[in-house]
Amino acid sequence: VQLQASGGGLVQAGGSLTLSCAASITIYSNDYMGWFRQAPGKEREFVSAIRWRSNRKYYADFVEGRFTISRDNAKNTVYLQMNSLKPEDTAVYFCGKGKIQEFFSDSAEDYDYWGQGTLVTVSS
Numbered sequence: 001v002q003l004q005a006s007g008g009g010l011v012q013a014g015g016s017l018t019l020s021c022a023a024s025i026t027i028y029s030n031d032y033m034g035w036f037r038q039a040p041g042k043e044r045e046f047v048s049a050i051r052w053r054s055n056r057k058y059y060a061d062f063v064e065g066r067f068t069i070s071r072d073n074a075k076n077t078v079y080l081q082m083n084s085l086k087p088e089d090t091a092v093y094f095c096g097k098g099k100i101q102e103f104f105s106d107s108a109e110d111y112d113y114w115g116q117g118t119l120v121t122v123s124s
Contacts, residue, residue: 001115003095008118011085017120019080021095025113029053032098033078034111035069037091037120044094046106048080058104085122092117 007019019035027033034049048069049058057069068081078095096111098104105111 002113003097003115005093005095005115005118008093008120010121010123013085013087013122013124015085015122016081016083017085019082019093019095019118019120021078021080021115023076023078023097023113025097027052027076027097028101030101032101032104032111033071034096034098034106035078035080035093036096036108036111037089037093038117039091042091044108046108047093049098049104049106050078051104058106060106082120085120087122087124090120090122092119 002025004022029052031052032049035047036044037047038044046060050069050071066084070079094114094117097113099110
């Protein structure tokens with residue numbers, strides 16, 4: 001598995017989780033690493049992304065300041081700290097590596113090396 005996502009689980013609304021994405025592939029300095037999620041019956045949607053060297057961060061509008069993306073260069077790992085979770089955040093969360101280094105994209109088609117994902121379930 002090239003990108004291993006972990007950290008999901010069952011949490012009550014208002015709770016927190018931290019997801020991890022451990023990469024066994026090389027992440028280059030200009031690469032974008034992204035978090036996406038997919039709820040049952042819905043398409044995979046962008047959550048957050050980070051550019052590896054610059055540490056520039058991007059978030060979907062629905063995050064509304066609740067999530068924080070970060071990375072650990074030494075561990076080749078990307079994190080997603082999720083606070084104030086809502087039932088509508090329930091989904092399988094995936095991490096992906098951007099195919100394009102020149103610019104940021106929030107389209108799942110522009111990422112690959114998806115792992116198996118990690119399930120986040122938020123109860124009301």
